[in-house]
Amino acid sequence: MVQERPVRVERRLSAILAADVAGYSRLMHDDEEATHTKLAALLTDAVVPAIAEHGGRIVKNTGDGFLAEFPSAVQAVRAATQFQTRIKELTIAEAEDRRIAFRVGINVGDVIVEPHDIFGDGVNIAARLESIAEPGGICISSSAHDHVRGKVGVEFADLGEQNLKNIALPVRAFAVVRDRSSAATQAERARLSPLSPPRLSIVVLPFANLSGDPEQEYFVDGVTESLTADLSRITASFVIGRHTAFTYKGKAVDLKQIGHELKVRYVLEGSVQRGGNRLRVNVQLIDTETGAHLWADRFDKPIADLFELQDEIVSKLANQLEVQLTEQEARRSERSRHPSSMDLYFQGRAWLNKAWTPEYLAQARGSFERALAVDPRNIDARVGSAAGDLIVGVSYMSNDSAALLAKAEATLTKVLSLAPNHAFAHMLLGATLISTNRPAQGIAECERALALDRNLAEAHAQIGRAKLVLGLGVETExxxxxxxxxxxxxxxxxxxxxxxxxxxxxxxxxxxxxxxxxxxxxxxxxxxxxxxxxxxxxxxxxxxxxxxxxxxxxxxxxxxxxxxxxxxxxxxxxxxxxxxxxxxxxxxxxxxxxxx
Known part of the structure; x- marks a missing residue:
């Protein structure tokens, strides 16, 4: 007897949006036909266009609501925000007890897919989150929040752990804050934490010209603009554009207020002073939440070519700030009860930055592995994991360095197929090629990294190491x-x-x-x-x-x-x-x- 093959179950990772009408039974009881007509009109005029515009699909209608699926949590939240805003506009003139208002729940999860439906815990959690949302509100899970924080232009209130009906484990939930009163209502049921700006978010305020010479203004502004551009290359950074930053030029500012207005965690401010043939630049990094000074430095340089000097100052600042910001983000994430994938990534980078000891490298690699367990699509965590394998392989901490280097190369090759302009990944691949007796190819990868990020100092150092492998140690220095x-x-x-x-x-x-x-x-x-x-x-x-x-x-x-x-x-x-x-x-x- 021939054994039949089991039927293949199709699964995929999706962002699931569940919505229903608050008080639907009461509305239908009061006026069935009017409620049905208004609901159909809102679906046609507000809901369906928003979902289609953001790449989603309505899986099924549920009488008083619907279930939708999106390939991206960002698109799901944007669609929900759009149709909730539109519905409010369309119903604003109606009496509150007759107004149709949707409650929305959004989750990211692995679902079973059938032609006209989707199933699984991911769907059930979205439906349960919808049930705790306010009328006209949006409630999302922590898994969705990890993907959308800092990317959707809305604020979130942390509702803490929620025990949802028929869901075995508590789910941490976040409410989209559309106005302060609704946020306060949600807070009555759960702990409301401070609204957090995106991680590694910063604004570079226009540097002050202390030279008393208006002609130096172009140089001072040039430092600010170049530094803003270079900081934007830092992994996972969120940098306020120079046009916005320059609206604060010449004004007395409250740094905490700036953090609130621009939704940033950090402010970099500085000054430039020219005296004779020397230039002094002072900078300081401030935490906008506490007003604490996290780091400060001073550059005192002789003036030769101003443009070369500007590039040198900006490069040094960008490299030092990347380390400082990574360290600060790692410290923040250690205080989190539920670290996200990027939180864990920053912890791994901080361990790598300490020293290349077996203990620290084990901590770093563990952090990157946990980051990938939370979100397998985290490109930067993959790069960090490859960096850990590479460092252990070249630091003589394993008897099988060849296997570690091969693993690092495979990871980096995959990363670059997904993110071909990832400068740090190109540099690491270059280092891996150098470490496996392919120095010419390694140099080419490092040069590619520098074309993408001129401040990537490690790429220059790795080219120097490649010269050693080529027997050209005289060129290394x-x-x-x-x-x-x-x-x-x-x-x-x-x-x-x-x-x-x-x-x-x-x-x-x-x-x-x-x-x-x-x-x-x-x-x-x-x-x-x-x-x-x-x-x-x-x-x-x-x-x-x-x-x-x-x-x-x-x-x-x-x-x-x-x-x-x-x-x-x-x-x-x-x-x-x-x-x-x-x-x-x-x-x-x-x-x-x-x-x-």
Missing amino acids: GHVNMALRLSPRDVFSNHWLSFIGLAKLQIKKDVEALGWFRRSVEINPNDPPTYFVLAATLALLGSLDQASTAARAGLAINPGFTIRRFRDGAYGDNPTFLAYRNRLSEGMRLAGIPEG
């Missing part, structure tokens, strides 16, 4: 210096200094190499690879006691390191590169590092 010019206090600058040290070893300038490795350790004393090459260099120079001390310091952080792991993970087949690798291996042996 120039590329690393370019990275340091763009980001002199970069969180990864200790690695860049190590690249120069390795290049000096390659060209047999061991004493100079020693100085670079010591500077690297001073910047970040928690980076094990640098200790191992420092130990090797000291041993090659005959300082065996110091070499042994450096080796022990590295092994205390990464006890699994061995010379065999180093040789297996040392990429490149250029004769000059191989000779330098062999010298390092011999130095490590003399320093007492285990053979493995």
Whole structure:
């Protein structure tokens, strides 16, 4: 007997919108025909056009409401907001007890699809959220909120955990705030948290010209405009456009009020002062919620070419601000009871920025994995996960670095097929290619990254590393210096200094190499690879006691390191590169590092 194949069940991830008419039974009891006619007209004039305009489809009508499906939570919320606004306009003249008002619930979930219906918990949650919405209101789940926050131009009130009928676990709900009175009504039933602006949202206020010279105004405005443009390239950033920002030029401003008006978490303000042949730039980053000063810096530079100086100042600021903003977002997300996918992404980036120790890297990779579990479509979390695999692979923390590098390459190739202009992903792919003995291809990827983001200092440093693999260590320092010019206090600058040290070893300038490795350790004393090459260099120079001390310091952080792991993970087949690798291996042996 031939066994029949099971029927394939079609499933997909959708944004589900459930709506019904508040008080429908009463309205029908009072006047069936008028209610039916008005409902049909509102569906035709307001609901159907809004759903169609935003790429949705009405799955079915339910007598007093309907069920709709959208490919995007953003489009679902926009459609609901549009038809709710239109319905209010069409019914405003009617007596309140005769007015038709929809309640709307929206959820993102995996659904079973049939030709004329959809099923599953995702649908049930949307329907239950609709039941707790106010008449004329919209209530969404936390899964939908994660997708739409900062993208739909409306505010949300956090209603906290809701126990919904026939839903096993509590669902965190958010209400679209259309006016303060309706928000207050919702708050009577649930905790109303402060309306939160988008994560990593910032406005760069016009810098003040303290030079007393009106002719310097163009330079000061140029710094503001260029910095606004460059910050917009930061992953997941929400940057207020320069035209809006310049409406505050020359005005005394309340930074908390600006945060409220523009819906931003951070304000960057600064000043420029020219004195003789020097230029001083002061900047500070402020939290608009608390008014706290989160970070400040000052640049004091001699004036040569003003336009080159402007580019240099903007690049340094953009790189430092990316680190500061990432750290602030990670701290915020740690306080969240229900971190979103992007919250977890920022936590992972913050761990990567600390140091490349086994513990920190495990924390980072775990955060990225959790981010992808919450939202498998989170491109930036995929990139972060690939970064974690790459770093573990090149830092001699695994006996199977080849598998980790292959995994990183596969992830990044997939990311770039979905987001071909992701500069950071291009740079990481370049680093992966360099690490697997394809330096020319790696350089091309890094150059592509720089074409997309001129401030991506790491791309310059990776090109310098590629020169090592090509046996051209004499060229490494120039590329690393370019990275340091763009980001002199970069969180990864200790690695860049190590690249120069390795290049000096390659060209047999061991004493100079020693100085670079010591500077690297001073910047970040928690980076094990640098200790191992420092130990090797000291041993090659005959300082065996110091070499042994450096080796022990590295092994205390990464006890699994061995010379065999180093040789297996040392990429490149250029004769000059191989000779330098062999010298390092011999130095490590003399320093007492285990053979493995």
